[in-house]
Amino acid sequence: MxxxxxxxxxxxxxxxxxxxxxxxxxxxxxxxxxxxxxxxxxxxxxxxxxxxxxxxxxxxxxxxxxxxxxxxxxxxQYLEQAWLETLAQQPELTAVSEETRALWLETLYEIDRLLETLPPVVRKAFLLSQLEGLSHAQIAAELDISIATVKRHIVKAGTLLYFAQ
Known part of the structure; x- marks a missing residue:
């Protein structure tokens, strides 16, 4: 009904x-x-x-x-363009098939979708750690939060991604 x-x-x-x-x-x-x-x-x-x-x-x-x-x-669109630019910079020998490229893009879209469900500060802490390679202390300084909070945020985001289906 x-x-x-x-x-x-x-x-x-x-x-x-x-x-x-x-x-x-x-x-x-x-x-x-x-x-x-x-x-x-x-x-x-x-x-x-x-x-x-x-x-x-x-x-x-x-x-x-x-x-x-x-x-x-x-x-x-932004993710796809960044991915294509990254692939274009790779040597010819590491070029991937269209099927593999599509699977990777779909995975990136799913990761992006999952990260969007997180509060902005959690997402930012995780991305600074994973993409920028910043230490917990550097992230804490940039976001003006404690190192313990940075660790909790990174664990929260990592757990979300790890257990996503």
Missing amino acids: ADDALRSSVSTLYDEHHVWLKNWLRRRLPCADQAADLAHDTFLRVLTQREPVMPDTPRAFLTTIAQRVLASHFRR
Whole structure:
């Protein structure tokens, strides 16, 4: 019964606001096809909610979700571009197959998605440790927190990534 109510509310929301949302996204993206894809991704996120959607201000509601989808899209583009630049700098002998490249990119996207679930200071401490190679003391100084807190943050992020399925 709840699934029927959810589908009905999303269907109504989609019928009344999909074109508007696609146009809103189109103004922020270089390609109409990307705007259409991200509009559908926005409604997919709405569908994954457990409760029927009956917002008082549907466009503000959709805009908030679409902004998050858009941020994820740009973050994925940035990750992919950084990865491709890194691969381009590698010697020819270490070039990887397209399948391996796709698997690595998907893994990077998943790591990025998981790290986004962490509080910003936890994520920053972990990234400073793993990507910048900073010591716990250096991270503590940069983030203005104690070394013990840095250790807890790094363990929290590492545990999240280690036990992710």
